[in-house]
Amino acid sequence: MLALVLGWAGSARADQYADVNALLRQGRANEALAKADAYVATNPRDPQMRFLRGVILTDQGKQAEAISAFTALTQEFPELPEPYNNLAALYAAQSEFGKARDALETALQRNPNYATAHENLGDVYVRLAAQSYTKAQQLDKRNTTVAPKLTLLREVFLPKAAAAKVPPAQPAAAAPATDAGTPAQR
Structure with missing residues (x-):
C-alpha cells in the first residue's frame, strides 16, 4: 500500500x-x-x-x-513531492525512463529528504545505464567492456524469474534489462 x-x-x-x-x-x-x-x-x-x-x-x-x-x-x-514520485513509477512502468528521472528530480527538489524518491531515482539510473550499455554494444560489437556491465546489472537488479527470460549479455546486441528496479510508488 x-x-x-x-x-x-x-x-x-x-x-x-x-x-x-x-x-x-x-x-x-x-x-x-x-x-x-x-x-x-x-x-x-x-x-x-x-x-x-x-x-x-x-x-x-x-x-x-x-x-x-x-x-x-x-x-x-507543485510543492508536493509524492505525486511526482508516483508519476515517475508510472513512467518507468512504460519504459519512459527520461520522464521518470525528471519527475523524481522534481520530487527531490521539493523534498531532498524523500528516501523513496532517492531509491527510485537510483533504480531509474540503473535502467538508463542498461539502455546506454545496450546501445553502446549495438554500435560497437567489438567492445568487450560492455557485456560484463550488462551481465552485472542483470544479476544484481533482475528478479530471478525475469533473469531467466533475459539472454546473457553478449558482444552482439542484447536487450536492455526490462524488469530491474521499477520505482516504488509511495
Whole structure:
C-alpha cells in the first residue's frame, strides 16, 4: 500500500480516507474509486483524496488516468513531492525512463529528504545505464567492456524469474534489462 504523506485532515475527512483505504485493501477498488470520486466532487481542492484516487487508478491498471490524476496534482500543488514520485513509477512502468528521472528530480527538489524518491531515482539510473550499455554494444560489437556491465546489472537488479527470460549479455546486441528496479510508488 502506498504511504500518504500529505497534509492534516479533520476527523470527518480522516474517516473518508480510512474508508477508501479500507475498501482498497479489501480488493474493492471500484467501490473505493466511487467513494473517492464522490468525495473529490464536493472537495475538489483536497490533494490527499485526489492522490489516493490516483493510487486507486494505478492499482486498477488505468495508467493513463492515473498519470492525468498525478499530473493535475503536480500542476495544482507543485510543492508536493509524492505525486511526482508516483508519476515517475508510472513512467518507468512504460519504459519512459527520461520522464521518470525528471519527475523524481522534481520530487527531490521539493523534498531532498524523500528516501523513496532517492531509491527510485537510483533504480531509474540503473535502467538508463542498461539502455546506454545496450546501445553502446549495438554500435560497437567489438567492445568487450560492455557485456560484463550488462551481465552485472542483470544479476544484481533482475528478479530471478525475469533473469531467466533475459539472454546473457553478449558482444552482439542484447536487450536492455526490462524488469530491474521499477520505482516504488509511495
